[in-house]
Amino acid sequence: MDLAMLYDVLDVSPEQGPGRLLFTARKAHYTLPYLVLSALEREGCSMSAAARGELARARRRARHYEEVLTRVTAQVPAQVIKGPLLARTYPEGLLRPQGDLDLVTEGEPDLWNAVRLLTEDNPPQYAGVSVLGAPARHVVVTLTWQPEDPLLDPELRVEIATAALVGDQEAVPIRSAMPADTLTANLLALAEERFQRPFHARDAIDVHMLGNAEPPSLDGLVSAAVEYHLAPELRELLDYAAQRVPVGHLAVLGPALEAAEREERARRAARPVSPGPATDVRAALEAGVPLYGMPLGRATGRTDRDRARVHHFGEGALLLTPVGDYLLVTGETVAQEQYDAALREVGLLAEETP
Structure with missing residues (x-):
């Protein structure tokens, strides 16, 4: 991963310069400027005091999330999703864009213990709570705090849930825990994002980083995609990324998912038609x-x-x-x-x- 690849993935001509690259990154995703700025710094590009200040705050933000993760997991059984796990696949000096920190606990007691740990001495600006699932009910707690620069930076946000992946509320069910294998967990978590939004440049970069890490177990990845009902989304993610960046070891995964994708789409189509959202x-x-x-x-x-x-x-x-x-x-x-x-x-x- 270097500046040349960032120009490619964001579809910016190098002749347009780093200013246009940074402008395009801001439009693509609110955290992508952090990666661009860190790449500019890594390659010795001239940076203004304002740009250096933004990057410094972003690095402190990332360290804050790492500290939160360390503090929580030292006292509460919790699993992290994406975020810091993906950041560890990036080369030294490159800052992986991270908007929030996502944690999963096995049940409510651990969830509330984690919430208390994070809020007792540092009350959040907002504490949101949602519930979903039946007959087993899951809880999601969203905590936000003011960032270092409230005028320029996004809020600090930690989300703690008793469900790792919540599905599409229709054919894809709630899955309580992630696979133990880190590569598999990261890929499935990225694929699950498709239920909330289209894929964007950060997803492609993440796939590039994962594809150049340890070679995956192809059979294991396909089996996990079937178990987690994510073969269509995972294949779409891989196709999206492969059109923009080299995906390394993961290039063979897309074709290997063809049968699993077909079977999952058939399973979804065979489900009874949903009666529509409940208003009561x-x-x-x-x-x-x-x-x-x-x-x-x-x-x-x-x-x-x-x-x-x-x-x-x-x-x-x-x-x-x-x-x-x-x-x-x-x-x-x-x-x-x-x-x-x-x-x-x-x-x-x-x-x-x-």
């Missing part, structure tokens, strides 16, 4: 579709709780968690009367608590 909270909980928590107030001192609890009232439901209380909602808009009713219910519950 009770029905949504029973169906296991994602429900988002609208914050009603933070809680402190709830050290006796290690699980979130659903409390139904009227036509709504509260999610009472160790870090705060939330109104469970199926959409982005909530009527004022529903929100007011939820606040009253929280107040009544507080009065009942000894």
